[in-house]
Amino acid sequence: MRHLLSTGDLTRDEAVLILDTARELAQVGERSVKKLPTLRGRTVVNLFYEDSTRTRISFEAAAKRMSADVINFSARGSSVSKGESLKDTALTLQAMGADGVVIRHSASGAARRLAEWVDGAVVNAGDGTHEHPTQALLDAFTMRERMGHLEGLRVAIVGDIRHSRVARSNVLLLHTLGAEVTLVAPPTLLPVSVGAWPCQVSYDLDEVLPKSDVVMMLRVQAERMNASFFPSAREYSRRYGLDADRFARMADHAIVMHPGPMVRGMEISAEVADSARSTVVEQVTNGVSVRMAVLYLLLGGAIQGPAQQGETR
Ligand code: CP
Numbered sequence: 001m002r003h004l005l006s007t008g009d010l011t012r013d014e015a016v017l018i019l020d021t022a023r024e025l026a027q028v029g030e031r032s033v034k035k036l037p038t039l040r041g042r043t044v045v046n047l048f049y050e051d052s053t054r055t056r057i058s059f060e061a062a063a064k065r066m067s068a069d070v071i072n073f074s075a076r077g078s079s080v081s082k083g084e085s086l087k088d089t090a091l092t093l094q095a096m097g098a099d100g101v102v103i104r105h106s107a108s109g110a111a112r113r114l115a116e117w118v119d120g121a122v123v124n125a126g127d128g129t130h131e132h133p134t135q136a137l138l139d140a141f142t143m144r145e146r147m148g149h150l151e152g153l154r155v156a157i158v159g160d161i162r163h164s165r166v167a168r169s170n171v172l173l174l175h176t177l178g179a180e181v182t183l184v185a186p187p188t189l190l191p192v193s194v195g196a197w198p199c200q201v202s203y204d205l206d207e208v209l210p211k212s213d214v215v216m217m218l219r220v221q222a223e224r225m226n227a228s229f230f231p232s233a234r235e236y237s238r239r240y241g242l243d244a245d246r247f248a249r250m251a252d253h254a255i256v257m258h259p260g261p262m263v264r265g266m267e268i269s270a271e272v273a274d275s276a277r278s279t280v281v282e283q284v285t286n287g288v289s290v291r292m293a294v295l296y297l298l299l300g301g302a303i304q305g306p307a308q309q310g311e312t313r
Pocket of ligand 1: 051052053054055056126132135259260261
């Protein structure tokens, strides 16, 4: 694995290796070990052309916990405003010694283009409406932690599938790992290509909910769409929102997930988002371990026992 651009590029063994490595790194963290020297001397550049809270901070925390040097680049306030291209920006960062580049960009395919231009490892942190592989990996990690397995797990992904890079990355990864995914959305919020995705499709949330082990709610991405896709927030919420009544109809063991950012009161009620069966906060915590695993595996650090690592508490 040289880059992480799409979960569709991962074999089952590679995906399991990332999840297992993340588990091992999470256990090190649970022993109050704050920092590992694993990536000392490596430089990770976070290249963010789109806004982010969770992903950007999580990659920064992951790289720093493994002692990498981190350069944070935000397109806002940079020479991008003077017309500098992605390629020239990337080559500039490479000239400063980047071993790994984490990129978020509004254009689908930007991460794959970047991988053609730079020598270091490229990690896709979200490219347009295409993919968000580390989000799917942290989601799978969270499901496995909570439910104990992924094989045969029935996962409903609900909401704006059309504009969701999280949905596509999850469908591809969960299929590889043996879970059964059903996408639930109004027809206008499904991508044209959905028939070719390895999953089921439904327009009826109330029918799918009681049969699901995991219910992943997605935000309606108003910033990426035209009004004809999404006529009324109230109507959407009535048909596709997860409120207390619907939550009560879920199986007792089922969990609720959301990648964030959430719009409380729209796709998910505050009561459901804050319930003990919601994994929203755990997903954020797990994201750091999963991103540590990805950086470790791509940048070639060596996992050793804590004694050899000279870890810092
Ligand atoms: N889930 C996610 O990608 O959140 P951010 O946009 O805040 O990074």
